[in-house]
Amino acid sequence: MKTIKNKIYTLPKGTYSERATKKFLTYLNGNFEIKYCNSIYDVFENVDNSGFGVVPIENSIEGSVSLTQDLLLQFREVNIVGELAMDIHHNLIGYDKNKIETIVSHPQALAQCREYIKKHGWSVKAVESTSEAVKLVAESSNEKLGAIGSKDSAKQFGLKILEENIEDYKNNKTRFILIGKSALSFKTCPNRYKVSIVFELKEDKPGALYHILKEFAERKINLTRIESRPSKKRLGTYIFYIDFEDPGKNLKETLESLKEQTTFIYVLGRYPVLL
Numbered sequence: 001m002k003t004i005k006n007k008i009y010t011l012p013k014g015t016y017s018e019r020a021t022k023k024f025l026t027y028l029n030g031n032f033e034i035k036y037c038n039s040i041y042d043v044f045e046n047v048d049n050s051g052f053g054v055v056p057i058e059n060s061i062e063g064s065v066s067l068t069q070d071l072l073l074q075f076r077e078v079n080i081v082g083e084l085a086m087d088i089h090h091n092l093i094g095y096d097k098n099k100i101e102t103i104v105s106h107p108q109a110l111a112q113c114r115e116y117i118k119k120h121g122w123s124v125k126a127v128e129s130t131s132e133a134v135k136l137v138a139e140s141s142n143e144k145l146g147a148i149g150s151k152d153s154a155k156q157f158g159l160k161i162l163e164e165n166i167e168d169y170k171n172n173k174t175r176f177i178l179i180g181k182s183a184l185s186f187k188t189c190p191n192r193y194k195v196s197i198v199f200e201l202k203e204d205k206p207g208a209l210y211h212i213l214k215e216f217a218e219r220k221i222n223l224t225r226i227e228s229r230p231s232k233k234r235l236g237t238y239i240f241y242i243d244f245e246d247p248g249k250n251l252k253e254t255l256e257s258l259k260e261q262t263t264f265i266y267v268l269g270r271y272p273v274l275l
């Protein structure tokens, strides 16, 4: 009898997101088939329909992947169901370093290598993923183009690794999230959980954000990230994303205490942090 395979959507073969997906799968029970999408947006659209997905959400050099943050709010039914962090080492990929004039890669990779690129005086071109960049350079046969990507993608498209570890800062890590509309079964019981929420303040007055943060402080709940994003309503108005250590049985009461101070508050996920 044919076993039913859950679909797990991510960026194309050779991307760091693919590598993160394979790492997530080592934690999960069940059979999964990796399905490749061209963009983070496509991953969300597919997961909103069915299955699971893996996308980057934050990097230690460049900060949040704002598209992922926005799509977590836009696709309200899609939740964060897991997270893991991964070391990211970028490689210069192409034909001849001395002939490069333009570097192609995902915006996050370009930003994580900004000084390296600037030092060489190269211009940049952003595409939807690092392996799309390597593919574009390979198919162009243009020695003036170089890509930033993984060693896997260089091998996949038959290009040379011209330089390794070109990221601007050591210990370059990216946090990836596992997203989906239903729960998953993990092989071992994770011992650390986090909660992510997004909300809009009801009133724009002194201390408004302080009173939100006070609710966490008084309950001794540790925040791990806070970030404002444009509300997209008008310039200078914001929504707020907060990640915090799961307070267990106090979560419901904590969220209740925030409700009357917000115009909306959504839980984006309550999920295990995997190593």
Ligand SMILES: O=C(O)C(=O)Cc1ccccc1
Pocket: 011, 014, 015, 016, 017, 018, 056, 059, 088, 106, 108, 109, 128, 129, 130, 131, 174
């Ligand atoms: O394009 C990729 O390879 C991705 O997975 C997105 C990304 C780019 C740079 C750092 C981490 C993830």
